[in-house]
Amino acid sequence: MKTLFTTLFLIVNCSILSKAQNDTIWFDKDWNQSTKQNASFYRPPLEKEGDLYKMKDYYIDGSLQMNGTSRFKDSVHLEGKAVWYSQNGKVNQEETYKNNTLDGVAIYYRENSKDLSREITYDMGKTISDVRFDKNRDGIRYKRYYEDGRIVKTDYYGSEGKFIGTYYESEDEYQNGNGKRVTYYNDPMSVKIIEVFENGGQLYFDAFYKNGNKQVSFNDTKLQEIFYNPEGQQIGVIQYTREDGLLYYQEGETFDFYYNGIIKSKTTYADGYQTSHKEFSLTGVLVREEFYEENETIKIVSYTNEGKKIGVYEEKNGKRNGTIRTKDNRIITYEDNLVQKAIIPYRMTKKVFASLENSQITFYDSTGNVLGRLTVELEEGEFRLHQLENSAYLPRPIEGTLFEKNYNDEITDELVFEEGKKRSESRYIFYQGKTYKETLFYNENEEFHKSISYFSNGEVKSIIHYLEGTTGIKTAAIFFDKSGKKLSEYDYKTNTGTIYKYFPQSDFPKSIIEKENDKTLTQKRYERYYDTDLKENKVVLREDIDYNGEAKFYSREGELIAEATYKNGEPTGTLYSLGRHEFIEYKKGKKHGKSISYEEDEKTIQNEGNYKNGEKHGTFTYSSYGIKQKTVNYKNGQKEGYVISYDKKGNETARLLYKNNEPYEGTHIDFYGKGKVYKEGEIIKEFSKNADLTIETSYSSEDETSTIVYDKSNQKVLSYTERNGQLQDTLYHYKNNDIAYNAVFEKGYLIDGSVWVTHNNGFQAESYAHLHRDGDSITIKTYNEENEMSFEGTVNIGLYKNYSERIVKLKLGHSLYVRPSQLFLKAYETNVF
Incomplete structure (x- = not known):
């Protein structure tokens, strides 16, 4: 279901761009104006109905998507009732507009259902109240009341619509309010937590299972928190003490629960100290048990998900001994603070990613095949397999390949070691279903000296050499195409050859530049943008310059939009700057003629004026998103004449006379509304508002x-x-x-x-x-x-x-x-x- 905010935004944004609508308008799935072939929705021409225009939008299969009335034919300006429908004909939402502004009650339904979801009352765009339902108007729900855009109070209702209480918000957003505040489960809606506040402080709270039985209750008078199982039976209680306004655990047991109500963990306290902590699986099986003395861990007992004991781990006198299952499911065995064995699984599975035994780590892919092996030197301390780059890896790598993976269990790095030194590192980046690889090489002193980048098909893209012992000074490069054929070489010392620069995570070049002794001979520049029709990134040639011949510039659609001729390195004709979206006419290497720049859309004029012999000459107009901000008069590159400022409606707000490029007489107002008044070249007044x-x-x-x-x-x-x-x-x-x-x-x-x-x-x-x-x-x-x-x-x-x-x-x-x-x-x- 499209919500009000998405639907209205898209309708207004799409339609406002159209001129008088005489033809059917087609929209893609995101409600961007599209072609019939790529459309998911369409809007026939609007028909006159009294003083308004009847507007109907349809799904591509012809079923009604929206029915409403607009004040105008050439842009959506809603008036009266508007109704949106699911593709099966059921009503999604009903809204009422006055002068294109929400006014009255807006009703929203659950998708493909007659069940209520939400009801908002508006007064000319201002939210007065907002009700969230489970299914029906008289059932479980809550209602928020607004004043000046902020929530002032909320009424809460429980099962069968029984009133629970009201919560009054504090004017200070960082403080609690007063009354009862309720949190709900969703799908279906049921009470999760009821908190009671007085003077901004919490008196007590009750938490509930989805079946309605109490899960946790807290009483500020007794300073006790009581825990229950889903059947409503008490399973534990924790006694608190209060010191300086803060609560501290004193005696008893605390519980955490999974979303399904199963106990996740149980912690026991005595005399204010934590004595034990148990963790359970989603099925309720004990998987970890920790024991403490004065809040310090002394022993951990680990189990499998089936409850079978894995081992006992102890820390005494700074020494680790025994076997532990860590919270990320690694199983590690220590002996006198030295790691002896370790198993590191792939996330959320029993598949092994790496295993350590006899000072050797073996790495596996997700299918169980061996990726590689790494010999390590055992060192005292906590086993760490993923912190090499900050020198925290332990045990120390000696010989072989170290593999690292990301959160999605994809191999992101391969580090090769020889005699304890890193000799190469391959990095993998995953983007839009493709894999891009780069390998860095190091000398015997672990100094970076070469990199090889690859196309997504695995072929070499470039080989770049670096000055050893530096932080990345390039010396030479070789570039290849996707078939493995050498394209060019480049000498960074003399800046001679052809250099290819690529878009990030891409097989396509961003620019191709040919140089000789640091002098640019030819240059091609490309642009990458997202094509909404093709639903993919597209790379197009935008600039093709021969600095001893012709220069051509192209639009995204491949049309020639500007051209010039270079002679002795000086252009004559029109150049286009892709970065500034600017056309400038040149004559024998100097700006001469019209200059015009555009916003990012390359359609809306931003600035325009004229040059004469390389200097600004005449009137320049400066705009922002199509709204004129100021005009400036120039004479041979210097301001001469009036600088005129305008407001957002195009009305003149200030006029300042310049003489010899200096302000002389009048008023100047900047973009932020600050102004200066000049008289005979001196500032006589400043103002801001x-x-x-x-x-x-x-x-x-x-x-x-x-x-x-x-x-x-x-x-x-x-x-x-x-x-x-x-x-x-x-x-x-x-x-x-x-x-x-x-x-x-x-x-x-x-x-x-x-x-x-x-x-x-x-x-x-x-x-x-x-x-x-x-x-x-x-x-x-x-x-x-x-x-x-x-x-x-x-x-x-x-x-x-x-x-x-x-x-x-x-x-x-x-x-x-x-x-x-x-x-x-x-x-x-x-x-x-």
Whole structure:
């Protein structure tokens, strides 16, 4: 079933691209506009029905997929009721729209069923409530209530629709709320956990099996957690102690369960210490038992999945002895801290991947055939077979091949050792059903010196030599085609030859470049993209340049889109930059003529203008996703004339005159809405605006500015002066346009009065502060985000003659030197202002 969010998104996105719809539109399985041959859905032309247009979408077999009405014919703008159907004719979802916005009750059904799944109530796009059902309206369910986009409370119902309780969310997303909170199993829906909260703290909880019987219950009064089996019989209890608000295990047993209710593990505690831990298989068989002394493991007994004892493992005085089955099902035998035997299986199977015996590891494929062998030198410590690259492998490899596999049990690495040194490493990458291999070679000093890459068919792709003892400086390379035929050689020392660069995990080249003594002679560049019709990656030639002849550029469809001729390395004609999606006309090696660039779709114009003798000349227009942002006038490469800024609707917002490439007269507004006003080449004002504040700064001189801050109602909230970037003279805080506080500054230091500052020192309890000075008496009050005072202190700096004003920082955590960026601009919003 397509949900509302997917269906509506795809319909709007597909249709909005179409012009007036006079023909049937075809869509693929992902609702991308397609051809009839590749279509999974189709939409006939819309028919007029009163003031609206009747819209019907169909599955490719002709069965109705969607039925609704649109306000427009050439784009989907839903109005009224819309209904979606499964291919068997059953209703999937019903929604009501007003002006293309969800309004009213939307109902969703389980796929291919009449059973209810969900019911959402909207008020012009805003969610009011959301109900999740098991099957029917009066059965087990829960209902969420929203205000301003956030959940405020949830009502929970149990079997047969019996009301369980209500949970009220906390306004702080990091704190629990109050009431009863329920978690459910799915398919079918049943109560899993009921938690009870009071003042943000959990009082108790009950957990249930799918059959409805209680699984776990916790009581905050008794500090006990009780466990039950699926038949409802008590199987254990754990007693807690509480210290500093935290709970700790004290006495008894705790249990973990598998999804099917079978006991997964059982842990026993005595006098606050863990004494034993048992683990069970999905069938309930004991597979591992651990024993502890003062929470330290002293003995582990391991069993097979059938319950047969494998062995006993002990750790004493730092020595490992015995046989252990690890949690990832490895079976390892130690003797005096030396590994003697080991069996490493493939995941979730009994098939052996590797086995260690008599200082030799044998590796097997998933069918049981031997992959290779590796002789190792036993060393004391924990057996590790998969951490070679961080020098943690143990035991140490000596002779042979080490194999490593990934989470899907695919061989990803083969490392060959000779006399204890790594001599080669083959890496395998699996991508879209193909395998790509690269082998790295090392000399006797384990220095990397050569690599061989392979095509997916196993043939050699390239052989590259490196300067020994370096971190990868290439010296020479040979390239081959997929049949094994040599294509070219390349000398990296002189940069001579033809070099092939490939797309990652691909048999196709990304570029083919021919050079001679570092001078590029020819170049071909390709693009890889996903073809939605073919449902596969496609590689196409985009650029074919002969720097002593012709240059041709192609579209994804193979059409010639630009061409030029090179003479003495200088192009004449049109070049296309694939990276910037830009066409530029050239004349004798210089940009001359039209320049136009596009967005990623290579259809929507991004920027356009003209060049003259290599320099920008005339008007350049800059856009973003088809929306014009600004126009700039150039003369011989320098800005001359007006730079005009536009808003998202194309309306002019600012105009700035440039002379000799410098701003002279007018206003400039950047992408983020910050502006500067110039007069006769000098900045006289700066301003910025967001949803809450407008900040205007006027320049009295190059070194002195005056700033006024306004709220969203355009009331003055703060004004101050800066000289050489430091606060100077009198600062005013306003409330309701009247002066509420003032402070006098000299070279950034508070001399007298009150100022409100931010207090970002890492303490959540301190969000902002009120700093006051009266002579030598300095007082600070700090507040949290809820406007609650968290600290108040006063210091008399006159009594600390040797420290002067530094004592304020030491005693109160704040300096008398206040930077303009520290001013608390929204102090007027607090209830303590």
